[in-house]
Amino acid sequence: MAGSYPIAPGFRRKHFETVASTNTTALELARAGEADRLWVTADRQTGGRGRRGRYWFSEPGNLYSSLYLADPAPAERLGELPLVAAVSLARAIEAACDAAGKVALKWPNDLLIEGKKLSGILAEAHPLPDGRRAVLIGIGVNVGHHPDIPDYATTSLAALGWTDDVEKVFAFLAAEMAEQLAIWNAGRGFAMIRDAWLVRAAALGKTIEVKQGDTVRRGRFVTLDGEGRLVLDDESGNRVTVSAGDVFFSS
Secondary structure, eight states, X not given: OOOSOOOOTTOEEEEEEEESOHHHHHHHHHHTTOOSSEEEEEEEEEEEEOGXXXXXXXXXXXXXXXXXXXXXXXXXXXXXXHHHHHHHHHHHHHHHHTOTTOEEEETTTEEEETTEEEEEEEEEEEEOTTSOEEEEEEEEEOSSOOOOBTTBOBOOTTTTTSXXXXXXXXXXXXXXXXXXXXXXXXXXXXXXXXXXXXXXXXXXXXXXXXXXXXXXXEEEEXXXXXXXXXXXXXXXXXXXXXXXXXXXXXX
């Protein structure tokens, strides 16, 4: 990988053939003193990580990437970054694949095409030796192939007949992340990010289930609040706000 497309001004990139995970490698580089606004990409991951500690093996042919930012915003605004990344990724896929109107975003961090998962996002924050906070935004995209996951539909750009060019997808993603981070502006422009996310929201206005451990909330997906949290009208008629959980669409 690591081809000829230019990266957005002000950002850098380190590419590896194989890593355990791009988030882990990005954190190691950050703790070793590497400057931020750094993309870490890899052809292959041996211990790719997802939300809630889920691990998987990632073969070449897909995009495996992480962006390292240092103290990009006050701590209370960091939860907005997965939505910034999701909007960036959606716009990148739409532009790279001429897929306007076909991309849906599933709260909090999945991108869907035709109801199938194409991409996921994992954001983490860790302390650095100098007292700053490293924020890592991991983004994986099924470009050339997709995993078969029981009871979870997945797809890839190649399966959709769009592209198997990993570098092209990364170039569009890196450009969009630079643009959307500037719009977000450490949280001051989050309203614009929220609006762009809601335009692409999967199941907006429909009944969904949110699993939080052993608890399941069921209700109509109303909106996102000003902090990016899920707002539901539950079955008892109460309006509730959800800050974390796994979303499932009702049949």
